[in-house]
Amino acid sequence: MKTKVYIETFGCQMNVADTERAATGLRIAGYDLTSAAELADVVLFNTCSVRERAERKVFRRVNEVRARARKSKPIIGVMGCVAQLEGEAIFDNAAGVNMVVGTRATDRIASLIDRVRIGETQVSDLGERATGESWEVSPVERHSPHVAFVPIIEGCNKFCSFCIVPYSRGREKSRPASEIVAEVKRLRDLGYKEVHLIGQNVNSYRPRSEAGLEGIQGATAFCRLLRAVAETGMPRIKFTTSFPRDFHPDIVAALEEFPNLCDWVHLPVQSGSDEILKAMRRGHNTTDYLRRVDSIRSSRRRLALTSDIIVGFPGETDANFQDTVKLIEKCHFDALYIFKYSQRHGTPAAKLPDDVNEAQKKQRFLELEARHRQLQKGIHESYIGRQVSVLVEGESTRSARDMTGHSSCHKVINFHGGAANPGDLVNVLITEAKLNSLYGEYVN
Ligand code: SF4
Numbered sequence: 001m002k003t004k005v006y007i008e009t010f011g012c013q014m015n016v017a018d019t020e021r022a023a024t025g026l027r028i029a030g031y032d033l034t035s036a037a038e039l040a041d042v043v044l045f046n047t048c049s050v051r052e053r054a055e056r057k058v059f060r061r062v063n064e065v066r067a068r069a070r071k072s073k074p075i076i077g078v079m080g081c082v083a084q085l086e087g088e089a090i091f092d093n094a095a096g097v098n099m100v101v102g103t104r105a106t107d108r109i110a111s112l113i114d115r116v117r118i119g120e121t122q123v124s125d126l127g128e129r130a131t132g133e134s135w136e137v138s139p140v141e142r143h144s145p146h147v148a149f150v151p152i153i154e155g156c157n158k159f160c161s162f163c164i165v166p167y168s169r170g171r172e173k174s175r176p177a178s179e180i181v182a183e184v185k186r187l188r189d190l191g192y193k194e195v196h197l198i199g200q201n202v203n204s205y206r207p208r209s210e211a212g213l214e215g216i217q218g219a220t221a222f223c224r225l226l227r228a229v230a231e232t233g234m235p236r237i238k239f240t241t242s243f244p245r246d247f248h249p250d251i252v253a254a255l256e257e258f259p260n261l262c263d264w265v266h267l268p269v270q271s272g273s274d275e276i277l278k279a280m281r282r283g284h285n286t287t288d289y290l291r292r293v294d295s296i297r298s299s300r301r302r303l304a305l306t307s308d309i310i311v312g313f314p315g316e317t318d319a320n321f322q323d324t325v326k327l328i329e330k331c332h333f334d335a336l337y338i339f340k341y342s343q344r345h346g347t348p349a350a351k352l353p354d355d356v357n358e359a360q361k362k363q364r365f366l367e368l369e370a371r372h373r374q375l376q377k378g379i380h381e382s383y384i385g386r387q388v389s390v391l392v393e394g395e396s397t398r399s400a401r402d403m404t405g406h407s408s409c410h411k412v413i414n415f416h417g418g419a420a421n422p423g424d425l426v427n428v429l430i431t432e433a434k435l436n437s438l439y440g441e442y443v444n
Helices: 011-030 052-068 079-084 089-094 108-117 165-171 177-189 222-231 248-258 274-279 286-297 317-331 357-382
Strands: 004-009 042-048 075-080 100-101 123-125 149-150 196-200 236-240 264-266 303-311 335-340 389-397 400-408 413-415 425-433 438-443
Touching: 011 042, 011 075, 011 079, 011 108, 011 149, 011 196, 042 079, 052 075, 075 079, 075 108, 079 089, 079 100, 079 165, 100 108, 108 123, 123 303, 149 177, 177 196, 177 222, 196 222, 196 317, 222 236, 222 248, 248 286, 248 438, 274 317, 286 317, 303 317, 303 357, 335 357, 357 425, 389 413, 389 438, 413 425
Parallel strands: 004 042, 042 075, 075 100, 100 123, 149 196, 196 236, 264 303, 303 335, 413 438
Antiparallel strands: 389 400, 389 425, 400 413, 425 438
16 A cells, blocks of 8 residues: 655645645655545645744644554654754654655655655755756646646745745745746646746746746846746736835736736735834835835726735834834725734844834734725725626635635635636626625626
8 A cells, every 4th residue: 555645734825835746746756645644654744934833833733643643653744944944953842753854855755755664763854956856746736726826936035134934945046937837838728727926026036047038028037927927828827925126117017918917916015114124124115115006006907906014023113103004005905914023033133122012013903904904995895896807716605605716806706606617717796895805796
């Protein structure tokens, strides 16, 4: 019988994409994948280190699996960002872990498992990706039969003072455009309706060679890649995350040229105070950011804009926070992901005094959220009476007679089903604005 591997994934889309690649490689190497940890001979945790809480959760899960599997004793591995950061110290901190697999060792997991199976008790690989490594993902390992994640760049060179990613994911490395375009064409031929070009900062994309971009115009390599991917005819293309400093107005021009590039830009600002942005080492100030927002808002297409904000960064005064409130009033974000600052060991900001107390952080979080909700309500209501294109994902969890999906502007749309099936691209007439979604009627 084949050895069964279970992979549990924490964190962002990049980790989901790494799990898909790891599963593809393991199946090629002769392993079987299972969705039940208790049936597995090998249990892998693909980890996220962005917040310390997420890291602690992984170690809790390792203990749970060990406790439940006293007799069967599966091989246990920690992969991803926590593995890269903590390295072999994990063997001391989490009894029972046999494998530590860094963020660039995804393709070597099968050989690490083989080493444990023939008797080594602790193996680790924190090395770089091998040159010419395959990014191929088998369709059976993809998280959805309709939407696929396509990594275009990994790592980050920005070193924002609060963030651990440059240390866990390493420096920026762009995939050749020829590989990306070929992958999108394959996905299109397999019937996928939507791809997400993903990376910590997609618009910092800088491939080493021209391959795949020949004859394609654009102000930056990313603008050219967007056009090259759009020319494949994939029905819908989204991209995330964009870094403000590298957001060129030609990205908006590309969105206007190609209807299959979706109506959505995620552009994290993190704070509305120039003083705090400087302490965060973001490399942009509010004037730079608002200039990018203007280019997005003045597009001929109606583009949805979403963002991330951290409240309670060290040294953030009430006045700094009020600058953030004013900024969201100017930007009218379609969605806003608000986080209370928490110190991340190993980052430059962790050396600053965490001087905004928990009660203040909570109060700022709630105030910002309430103001954003008011603004968002107006945005959602403005969709009533409009038709939006929706990729159907399945039945709504709220009502069996309704279907659910995402619009091109990346909003959750629930609608009265009609003849729609998962994977269909349909038009929906919006009739109601809800708190986190829109509701409408299927339009034949
Ligand atoms: S741009 Fe800043 S916040 Fe984003 S991954 Fe890089 S260091 Fe982290």
